[in-house]
Amino acid sequence: MRSSTGRPPPPDASPHRRTPAARRRRPRPLTGPCLGTPRRGGAGPRSGGPRARMLCGAYSLDQARAHPLFAELPEVMHLPARVGRHPSLQGAIELLGRELDRETPLGGDAALPALLDLLLLYIVRAWYDDRPGDTATGWAAALRDPAVAAALRGIHEQSERLWTVQSPAGHAGLSRAAFARRFTDLVGSPPLAYLTWWRMTMAARLLCDTDLPLRAVAARTGYTSEFAFARAFKREFGAAPGRYRHGPVPSGAGAQEVGT
Structure with missing residues (x-):
């Protein structure tokens, strides 16, 4: 999970005043010259290597009223995938991937925002859970x-x-x-x-x-x-x-x- 270092206008600082304080964006494959052209369910740029899928979703948060909890989050959060660790987070990622793989995404407009909400919640919760209790501030x-x-x-x-x-x-x-x-x-x-x-x-x-x-x-x-x-x-x-x-x-x- 990462946050940009710049501070463009917050979600409520655009003409669309009646939007929620955090606006969801549909998860999408991350593209770029280093990643090659993403293929649905396909491997990365190298053939014969491990198959991987990278998903990207985004929220726009109102910095004018940002909660102190978010102020403590690092710019980049790395959560290693360890067996048996954070099963709720792993489950949310798997559900999100399956939803995006559906050929006929019936109800996807309702399912994807809810799954993205859960994913953000589980990511923040996992990061806090991984912090040593005796060093937490x-x-x-x-x-x-x-x-x-x-x-x-x-x-x-x-x-x-x-x-x-x-x-x-x-x-x-x-x-x-x-x-x-x-x-x-x-x-x-x-x-x-x-x-x-x-x-x-x-x-x-x-x-x-x-x-x-x-x-x-x-x-x-x-x-x-x-x-x-x-x-x-x-x-x-x-x-x-x-x-x-x-x-x-x-x-x-x-x-x-x-x-x-």
């Missing part, structure tokens, strides 16, 4: 820390609830100060600051991808007051929610393409 360590992982899961699944630092700290059996310090060290921001970032990210997605009224978007992201939501959103994005939904995309946004 950042999000790799946060996801392995029971207290911090539980807090992140709660924020992601119930961002609309009334959260305080004491809420996840009590479940973890930690004092508020100890939990806040551990969360900040691993995630990179204090718990309530991350909660606000996540709520605003979800709000921007709802504004772009749905026609929900502002009061519904505010309620889904934990704000009982539409005015308080609008004020927080403008502070985060520099534009009111209604203008963000219907207006031009802010300039200066960058993007990154992630390939599998």
Whole structure:
């Protein structure tokens, strides 16, 4: 898996504002002068050698709201194919290859995007699983820390609830100060600051991808007051929610393409 080093416009930084934050592209054979002309199910440029198939797919990610987890990923991720290792990833690759080999791809338009989603998920999961637990830092360590992982899961699944630092700290059996310090060290921001970032990210997605009224978007992201939501959103994005939904995309946004 590799990501480009340049930062062209993100998926939501094009005129197509109502697209998801990550756009899928159909897997395709990778061509090039070094690989020769790909043949469906055929061997590589050399005859008589091992037969191989190379597939390429891509996502365009919104760098303006990139999740910290992706910021930790290396430019190139190499996952060796070891027997018995990452069976879910190997299964997804085999299913994807079989789907592309079908002579009559009935339902392929539905199957391929779902398989590509799974492939990206399993690749990132496998990379994190392969990192030694005693050297893990950042999000790799946060996801392995029971207290911090539980807090992140709660924020992601119930961002609309009334959260305080004491809420996840009590479940973890930690004092508020100890939990806040551990969360900040691993995630990179204090718990309530991350909660606000996540709520605003979800709000921007709802504004772009749905026609929900502002009061519904505010309620889904934990704000009982539409005015308080609008004020927080403008502070985060520099534009009111209604203008963000219907207006031009802010300039200066960058993007990154992630390939599998």
